[in-house]
Amino acid sequence: MALLAGPAAAQQADIDLSGLPELGTPDWLSDAITRPHANVASDASVPEITVLPLDTIQLDAVGLLPATITGLPRGLWGNSDIETLARLMRGQPVQGLPAMQAFTEVLALAELDPPRDAPPEGSDLFVARLDMLLDRGALDPAQALMERAGPTQPDLFRRWFDVSLLTDHSDRACATMNANPDIAxxxxxxxxxxxxxxxxxxxxxxxxxxxxxxxxxxxxxxxxxxxxxxxxxxxxxxxxxxxxxxxxxxxxxxxxxxxxxxxxxPLAFLYADLSPLAGWRAQLDAAERLTRSGAIAPQEWIAIYTSQSPSASGSIWDRVAAVQALDAALLAGDPVETSRRLPPAWAAMQEAGLEVAFADIYGERLLRMPLVGEAGILARRVGLLSPIYEQVAQSAVAQDETERFALAIARGLPPEATNSPLDRAIAAAFARDLPPHRYSLFLEDDRLGEALLRAALVLARGGTESDVDDLTDALALFRVAGLEDVARRTALQLYLLRV
Incomplete structure (x- = not known):
């Protein structure tokens, strides 16, 4: 905390909550259940205190990813207000910087202690975590999260019923509805x-x-x-x-x-188009959109991309052809053909906004290929956007100013800032002495999770829409919180996706 003290640290990161969604339900959910008399009192007596059994599930504590996987402290939510957390969770963009999409999904799926003022039976925070996943079309993890909690409450069952319909489990949803007398x-x-x-x-x-x-x-x-x-x-x-x-x-x-x-x-409906029964064009469109939102893994996207040979040209077919040509060159182990096929494939991925998914699939394979010249520089750029960015940085020698800056970030070292405001903002966050930032008061008040959600909103918008000082503060927060990998991948994406 000593690193964070100072005059600038006294300013809180005031994300305007007026632009975030109000508490409620997505407007596309089915009206599947009804309780017409739930708001009518049956008598005028004072309600008794509710006593929950010791083994009652606390919804806000339910998750799929334990702390050993996420690296997040169990008490991440701390003293934060539940409604604020729920609105920040729902306010995360459906599409944004891939590193932030992945991080906020981890937050939604993490096993964490409830906020200190959370009621024992659970609050709207759990439902907000679900709604963020559903809005992105991430049906499989949302369904798994609900089934871990037990979708017996009406608001959970309504979502589980709809997800079951969209994932082709209608019979199971109906059987569960018929077997549950509490669901009308x-x-x-x-x-x-x-x-x-x-x-x-x-x-x-x-x-x-x-x-x-x-x-x-x-x-x-x-x-x-x-x-x-x-x-x-x-x-x-x-x-x-x-x-x-x-x-x-x-x-x-x-x-x-x-x-x-x-x-x-809504993206949740696109899950139906991932089936081969939908036709390959529909599969391709759905796979691209769901990959951009982070709903499906890059491996699922590339499996659809390479499942058939394009029989037409233009638009998505040209992108598929470019990626398939590169894939064939890599499978053949041909560095000359790979050097020829890599630039058009990369241009196609830039057009589709799928650069990071492409890097996840091909970064390591390109690193093993002896490419030189412009193709070698481009292959290293792809590698720096992949999970093996640190390995790329350790073995690479910078060939230009862009590479020198990116390699420093990948190593966690302070890069030499240029005249670009975005470059200066990123460089400041990786300085040897971290600058004071506006999230300090959140940390002092034990509201780390809230601070991370606010910072994620800033970073998800990318360098073109965020104030550069806000970017520095947000990146510095992730580094101070021990989330160095998230900070580096975010900075690399901010830098490399715009050049």
């Missing part, structure tokens, strides 16, 4: 599950009842009727596009072979 399905959800279970007559009866009671809108009724008996509507025009689809409506449209246009739909 809405009419559309009940009808869907009755039909999935083969009870078509009961589903049709529920449709009529729901419409008579006003629990099913006209548009919902039209979709459900087609879902229950599509042959009756063979001569009818298809349903009009609906940009506000829920996962339940999405599944019904898919079942009647009226696949919605994915353009503009």
């Amino acid at each position: 399905p809405t009419f559309p959800a009940r009808i869907f599950c009755l039909a999935r279970g083969g009870d078509w007559s009961a589903a049709a009866l529920s449709l009529g009842t729901g419409e008579a009671l006003g629990r099913i809108t006209e548009d919902e009724g039209d979709l459900i009727a087609r879902f229950l008996d599509p042959e009756l509507f063979e001569d009818e025009p298809p349903l009009p596009p609906d940009p506000t689809l829920t996962p339940l409506e999405f599944q019904m449209r898919m079942a009647i072979a009226q696949r919605p246009d994915m353009t503009g739909l």
Whole structure:
């Protein structure tokens, strides 16, 4: 802390919370369950104190990644206000600097002690962690997190039900709903599950009842009727596009072979397009978008990219062809052909915003290839954006000013700053004597996790939209907190992705 003392440290990192999402639910979730009388008191007596068993799960403490993997202290949330943490978690961008996307996902999945003022039964922080993952389309980790916690509470079950629909586990979702007496399905959800279970007559009866009671809108009724008996509507025009689809409506449209246009739909819906049944073009589009958001691993993206040979040209097909040509050259062990194929493949990845995913896949393979000249410099740049950046730095000799700056960052040394404001901001964060920064008061008040979320918002926007002093402070915080690898990868991405 002595390093952080000083006049500049007295200023807190005041991220404007007015621009962050209010507490609530994503507007694309299905209205799958209902509790129509939950807000009506049954008597006027004073409620009794709730006593929880010793083995009750504390939702805010549930995670998938233990401290031995994350390296984060268990008491990361400390004294922070729960609502502030939840809004900061929901406010993390869907797409941003890859290092920050990865770090905030680790925060969402980490096993951490609840904030000190968290109620024993859990708070909105756990749901906010889920919503951040769902908004990015990271359905698998979100589903695993909910199943670790047990999706018995209505707000958790609603999300788990929708994720199950989007990951093609509808039967399991319906079986769980039917087996849980505490979950009251809405009419559309009940009808869907009755039909999935083969009870078509009961589903049709529920449709009529729901419409008579006003629990099913006209548009919902039209979709459900087609879902229950599509042959009756063979001569009818298809349903009009609906940009506000829920996962339940999405599944019904898919079942009647009226696949919605994915353009503009939330990323969570794209998971359905990762299946080979969706067609290769749809797979490619979904893989690119979900990789940019950090929802799927680069290995899953490249597996789709190299699964077939492009039969057309232009746009995404040119990117696929460029990467496949490089991949073939690397497999053949041909340095001349690799040198020829690397620049167009890199340009294609810059166009798609997939440079870091590309580096994760090809950084080490390029390092093993004896490339010289411009191809060698480009291969080292790719390597510096990959997880083996430190290994690249240890074996490389800088060939120009850009490399010299990047290699210093990769080694954790203070680089020589240029006239660029961004370069000076990064260099200041890697100075031998760390400068005072505005997050000191958060650390003194035991609010490290909140400080990291605020800093992540600054860094995720990248160097073009953030004040350079803010960048220095945010990078310095990660270094002081012992997250040196995150700081270096973030700085390398800030620097190399703009040059």
